[in-house]
Structure formats: structure tokens, C-alpha cells
Amino acid sequence: MTVKAEGVSRRYFRKTGTANYFDAVQPVSLEIAPGGMTVLTGRSGSGKTTLLNMLSGLLVPTGGKVWYDDTDLYALDDRALSRLRSERTGVVPQGRSAVDTLTVLENILLPARLYQRELPVEAAVRWMEKLGIAPLRDARPAELSGGELRRMAIVRALAQAPDVLFADEPTGDLDDENTRLVLSAFRDFAHEEKKAVFMVTHENDALLYADRVLRMDHGQVTS
Amino acid sequence: MKISSLSLNNLVRKPGRTLALALLTAFLALAVFGGSVIVLSLRGGLQSLEARLGADIILVPSEAQSKVSFQNMFLQGTTGAFYMDASVAEKALEVEGVEKAAPQTFLASLKADCCSIKIQVIGIDPARDFTVQPWISRSLSRELGDMDVAVGCKVEAGMGEIIRIYEQRCKVVARLEPTGTGLDTAVYCNMNTMNALLRAAEEKGISHRIESGDSVISAVYIKVRDGSDIDAVNSRLNGRLRKVTAVRTRSMITGVSDSLAGISRTVTVLIAAVWVLAFIILLLAFALIIRERTREFAVLRLVGASRGMLARMVLAESALCGLLGGLAGTGLAAALLFPFAQLIESALKMPYLMPDAGVVVPLAAGTVLLSAAAAALSSVLAAVRLSRVDPGTALREGN
Structure with a gap:
């Protein structure tokens, strides 16, 4: 599946200097093709997360369109958009992203369970082993460290075998060894399973794994 | 996992939160069922007295x-x-x-x-x-x-x-x-x-x-x-x-009837006051709980839950809490009222005739359903507010 952004922008209404608004993302056009890993870097507050959220169907743009192949993402109603998010995208957000009342494995299988799809237990176990959290499958999120929680979110996104994986600072809480594990997992996912990976990061190491690097500055993609 | 089983899971695995909400609705149910049974018993007593007297005038020696x-x-x-x-x-x-x-x-x-x-x-x-x-x-x-x-x-x-x-x-x-x-x-x-x-x-x-x-x-x-x-x-x-005095029976009943009306009014006002107060507390409780769970709801949206699913989840959770509280409150009221009916009667010094099962059972069922509905209703505002927020914005707010 190819993700295409056409002049996508996001304006927030807030007092900024003399203006009453702030353009977090200025019109951006880009394409994310399957089989490659795209890395978006830039300073804090440059609009990277906002762009990722708009591309992943989590935030309605104030301008432009996002296409998933021939589907205009934001022309879908909430029900269809939610189902599409569950079936075709995997998102690793910043910060904690666990449902505290579920175990690690239940959290990982949640997207499939919400729509009563076949549970990707085998894939979940495989990715958990690969990222070193297999022994934690029955633990509760409250019992996990920040790094373990982050890897749980990554496994949750990967186990669904989405067409496109969006990850926002996925290695933020990880040590060097786990960072390498995660980055190679993403690269393998893109290359071997012919999926698209779009990652936002400050991590310089990530650039070594990227097939394409984009930079963002003041809401604009500069390269 | 259907969204309804996720609701059940949330209630079971967060027992403190569930218990607090259930206690609030139990208080509502206790007030409604207990108050209604007392008022009905007093009315029943008066009707029974009227039926037993059945006379318009009584003659007694002067x-x-x-x-x-x-x-x-x-x-x-x-x-x-x-x-x-x-x-x-x-x-x-x-x-x-x-x-x-x-x-x-x-x-x-x-x-x-x-x-x-x-x-x-x-x-x-x-x-x-x-x-x-x-x-x-x-x-x-x-x-x-x-x-x-x-x-x-x-x-x-x-x-x-x-x-x-x-x-x-x-x-x-x-x-x-x-x-x-x-x-x-x-x-x-x-x-x-x-x-x-x-x-x-x-x-x-x-x-x-x-x-x-x-x-x-x-x-x-x-x-x-x-x-x-x-x-x-x-x-x-x-x-x-x-050497005989004729007394109208209504003059005897009027005093009882007036006292009964006074007690009924007081109980009704108390029930209404408890409801208003408890409903406001429930509204605030749900608003606070939902705010505290912003991140959790954002995560659910992230993995594909629709607005409708989240609203259903919140409503199901609150209705189940209400149901639990309704059952507990109604049960407690029954446990207090029925075995101690004689004690209440002698304390009130009024005709007091408990309604029969044909009245009590539907009243209890109605109270339980009403408690569940009140709890669900008090979470509607929070559910609507929740469903209007973009998952991206909610993720940012929840951080």
C-alpha cells in the first residue's frame, strides 16, 4: 500500500506572537512506498509528530489530503477510518501506550480482538522473542519498565502485519542494544515483508537503517 | 475481545474504581427503594384503615x-x-x-x-x-x-x-x-x-x-x-x-391522613434531594475518571476503536456499575425494611402495611434498572466529550 500526502497541513489556533494561529505543519506532499523505511528527523517542535499523526489517520488535517492507495483517508467516516487503522496501519506513539487493565499479550492482540479477526498469536510471540519481552507476556503494564512498554507497543504494531508502520520516537526509552534490535526489526519488516515503515526520530543511528531520510523544520519538509 | 468484554475487564481489574461508582448508585437505589416502600406502606395502612372502618359515623357513649x-x-x-x-x-x-x-x-x-x-x-x-x-x-x-x-x-x-x-x-x-x-x-x-x-x-x-x-x-x-x-x-x-355522641369517621382519618401526607412529602423530598446530589456527584466522578483515562482511550483509538465503540464501552461500564450498585442498594433496603417492619410501624405510630410481592418485585426491578440508567446517563456527557477528541490530540493531552 502506498501512502500519499497532498498538501497536508495543520493549523492550531493559539496566540503566537502577533498571530492568533500557529501552523504546526505547512502544506506537505510526500509519498511512502512499500518495501522501504523512511525516517523523518528534525528539531523538537518542528511538526514531525503532527505530520505522522495526520499520515496515520489519527489527526484530521486542516488542509490537503492523505491517500492510502485510492482511498481518501479523511473522506471516510469514523467507523471506516477506525477499522482501516486497525487493519492496515500499525502505530507506535510517543510515551506510554498500554491499556493498564490488560496483560502484555492482551495489549498486543487488542487491535485484532476489537474486530474479532483471527488473533496473530504466533506473530506476536515471534516478535516478543525477537525484542526480548517474551517472558513478560502475562505481566501487567504497571509492572513494566519504560523500555519494556515501548517494545510492547512496537510488537503490537508489528504483530498485526500492517501495510504501513508508523513509529514516533520508538527508540526513545531504549538502550543501545535494544535500539539496534528495534531498528533492524523495522528494516527487516520493510524489506522482507515488503511493507512501508515511516519513523520519526532524533536518533542518529536510525539514519543508518533508513532507505530514505526526510528533515523537517518549522512545519516544512526540507529534504 | 468485544468492546463489551473490555468493559467487563476494566470493571473487574479496577475493583476500587468500580466499587466507588457502585457505592454511589447503591446510595441512590437505597433512597428510592427504601423511601418508596415506606411511603407505599403508609398509604397501604391508611387504605386498610379506611376499608376496615368502612363506616361514615361512629356512635359511642358520651x-x-x-x-x-x-x-x-x-x-x-x-x-x-x-x-x-x-x-x-x-x-x-x-x-x-x-x-x-x-x-x-x-x-x-x-x-x-x-x-x-x-x-x-x-x-x-x-x-x-x-x-x-x-x-x-x-x-x-x-x-x-x-x-x-x-x-x-x-x-x-x-x-x-x-x-x-x-x-x-x-x-x-x-x-x-x-x-x-x-x-x-x-x-x-x-x-x-x-x-x-x-x-x-x-x-x-x-x-x-x-x-x-x-x-x-x-x-x-x-x-x-x-x-x-x-x-x-x-x-x-x-x-x-x-347520652350518645356521634363522630364522623373522616375526622379520625383526617389526622392520620394529614400526618401521612406530611411524612410522604418529607420522604419524597429526601429521595429527590439524594437523587440530585448523587447524580451531580456521579457526573463529576465520571468526568474526572474519563479525564484520568484520556491516554487509555487514545490508545484504544490508536489501535482501531471507533468513537461509537468507546462511547459504548463507557456507557456499558457505567451501566454495569449502576446495575451492581442498584442491586446492592435495593438488597440493603429490603434487608433493613422487611425484617424490621414492626419496629418502623411502632416508631411511626401510623398505620403501616407493607406492599405485597406483586408491588415489591416490580418496584425493586424498576429501582435497579433506574440506577443503571442513571449511572449510564451521568456518563453520557463524558462519553460525548471523549468521542469528539481526535486520537492524536488525546495522545498529546494524555502525555
Whole structure:
């Protein structure tokens, strides 16, 4: 599946200097093709997360369109958009992203369970082993460290075998060894399973794994 | 995992939160069910009293007015002992506008060797009585025979048991349905039995009979002919009959009815106040809980939950909490009200007749459903607010 952004922008209404608004993302056009890993870097507050959220169907743009192949993402109603998010995208957000009342494995299988799809237990176990959290499958999120929680979110996104994986600072809480594990997992996912990976990061190491690097500055993609 | 099972999971795995919300709704259910049962019992008692009295006017000896409170006479069974000539009943029938005149004779037994229990005995003329007899007929298919007694539901005597009253042996042939009034503590017999008891009491030196011989009564219950003015008949009776006072029964009921209306109003206002207060607390609680769970809901949106799914989840959680609280509150109210009905009755000093299962069960079911609906309703605002937020914005807010 190819993700295409056409002049996508996001304006927030807030007092900024003399203006009453702030353009977090200025019109951006880009394409994310399957089989490659795209890395978006830039300073804090440059609009990277906002762009990722708009591309992943989590935030309605104030301008432009996002296409998933021939589907205009934001022309879908909430029900269809939610189902599409569950079936075709995997998102690793910043910060904690666990449902505290579920175990690690239940959290990982949640997207499939919400729509009563076949549970990707085998894939979940495989990715958990690969990222070193297999022994934690029955633990509760409250019992996990920040790094373990982050890897749980990554496994949750990967186990669904989405067409496109969006990850926002996925290695933020990880040590060097786990960072390498995660980055190679993403690269393998893109290359071997012919999926698209779009990652936002400050991590310089990530650039070594990227097939394409984009930079963002003041809401604009500069390269 | 369906969204409904996720709701159940959230309730089970967050027991503290679930318990707090359930307690709030339990408080609502307790107020509604408990208050309603009390009001219904008081109304039932009054209706029962009206039905038992069934008369428009009561004739008593003039001296009786200074001896007893008529209200106590019927509510608490303290009938007193006052007598007049039995011919008063026949004379009353001759007065214009009087349709029926049923005599009754009262006697109190003693807490002494001569008597098994201390009770009020009421003698009736089954052929003429229209106040107590219809009630007795529901438990006894034949007329009361000589030395037979029918006992109120609060008299401690079983069917077939012999009770001694002034050394006279009387057989219990019927136990009567509850009325919620003093009538439940009395024993009923026919006039022959009553006369025998009066004679026996006199032999013991305990009687206040008048000089007119055997034929005495304590009161005459008057039913006025349809279309007749009750006040006019009352005046005529007072004018024609010597040493007798005619009292309108409504004047007795009015005091009870006014007190009952006051209690009903107070209970209703209390129920409303509890509801308003608890509903506001529930609204605030849900708003706070949902705010605290912003991140969790954002994660659910992230993995594909739609706005509708989240709203359903929140509503299901709150409704289940309400259901749990409703069951607990209703159960607690029932556990407090039903076993202690007599205690409540004596504390209120009012006719108090608990509604039967045909009323209580639907009322309990309605209260439980109402509690679930109130809890769900109080979370609607929070659910709507939640469903309007973009998952991207919610993720940022929840950080």
C-alpha cells in the first residue's frame, strides 16, 4: 500500500506572537512506498509528530489530503477510518501506550480482538522473542519498565502485519542494544515483508537503517 | 475481545474504581427503594384503615369521648372500656338517612392468671357487621360460633389453639390478614361470646358495665344511605340519641391522613434531594475518571476503536456499575425494611402495611434498572466529550 500526502497541513489556533494561529505543519506532499523505511528527523517542535499523526489517520488535517492507495483517508467516516487503522496501519506513539487493565499479550492482540479477526498469536510471540519481552507476556503494564512498554507497543504494531508502520520516537526509552534490535526489526519488516515503515526520530543511528531520510523544520519538509 | 468484554475487564481489574461508582448508585437505589416502600406502606395502612372502618359515623357513649382518643382506638388498638345500651343500634336505624348500624363491644383482657395473653377483644354481630366481618370472611368461610375467636395477625395464638380470657376457653378458628393498624392486635368474637366474657370479667370484679343488664355495646358503626348528607345525619343522631355522641369517621382519618401526607412529602423530598446530589456527584466522578483515562482511550483509538465503540464501552461500564450498585442498594433496603417492619410501624405510630410481592418485585426491578440508567446517563456527557477528541490530540493531552 502506498501512502500519499497532498498538501497536508495543520493549523492550531493559539496566540503566537502577533498571530492568533500557529501552523504546526505547512502544506506537505510526500509519498511512502512499500518495501522501504523512511525516517523523518528534525528539531523538537518542528511538526514531525503532527505530520505522522495526520499520515496515520489519527489527526484530521486542516488542509490537503492523505491517500492510502485510492482511498481518501479523511473522506471516510469514523467507523471506516477506525477499522482501516486497525487493519492496515500499525502505530507506535510517543510515551506510554498500554491499556493498564490488560496483560502484555492482551495489549498486543487488542487491535485484532476489537474486530474479532483471527488473533496473530504466533506473530506476536515471534516478535516478543525477537525484542526480548517474551517472558513478560502475562505481566501487567504497571509492572513494566519504560523500555519494556515501548517494545510492547512496537510488537503490537508489528504483530498485526500492517501495510504501513508508523513509529514516533520508538527508540526513545531504549538502550543501545535494544535500539539496534528495534531498528533492524523495522528494516527487516520493510524489506522482507515488503511493507512501508515511516519513523520519526532524533536518533542518529536510525539514519543508518533508513532507505530514505526526510528533515523537517518549522512545519516544512526540507529534504 | 468485544468492546463489551473490555468493559467487563476494566470493571473487574479496577475493583476500587468500580466499587466507588457502585457505592454511589447503591446510595441512590437505597433512597428510592427504601423511601418508596415506606411511603407505599403508609398509604397501604391508611387504605386498610379506611376499608376496615368502612363506616361514615361512629356512635359511642358520651362519656367515652373523655376516656379515649378515637385515633388511638383504631390505630393502636387501645379500645378502652365504655358501654351503652344495645338498643342504641336499633334506635339509630330509625334515624333518617341511616342505612346500616352495626354494634361492637370492647373488652380488654388482663395480664394475669385468668388470661393467656393481654389483648383487646371485640365482639361483633356477624349478621349486621359491615366493617370487620368482610375482613374475617376472607379467612373464615363460616360465621364465628359461640366461644370461637378470630385473631389479628399480631396476636400470638395459632389456629386451633385455646386461649383463656377471664377463665373462659376460646378456640382460635381463624387468623386474619394484616391491616397495618391496631386491629391486628385484637381478637374478634360474636356477641354471645362477648357477653359470656363480660359476665366472667364482672365476676372477677373487672368490668364497667352499665345498669341495663346483659345487653350492652361499646360502639355502633353507621353507614349512611347513598345521597344523604353525612353531616346532617350526624347532627340528627346527636340530637335524637341521649347520652350518645356521634363522630364522623373522616375526622379520625383526617389526622392520620394529614400526618401521612406530611411524612410522604418529607420522604419524597429526601429521595429527590439524594437523587440530585448523587447524580451531580456521579457526573463529576465520571468526568474526572474519563479525564484520568484520556491516554487509555487514545490508545484504544490508536489501535482501531471507533468513537461509537468507546462511547459504548463507557456507557456499558457505567451501566454495569449502576446495575451492581442498584442491586446492592435495593438488597440493603429490603434487608433493613422487611425484617424490621414492626419496629418502623411502632416508631411511626401510623398505620403501616407493607406492599405485597406483586408491588415489591416490580418496584425493586424498576429501582435497579433506574440506577443503571442513571449511572449510564451521568456518563453520557463524558462519553460525548471523549468521542469528539481526535486520537492524536488525546495522545498529546494524555502525555
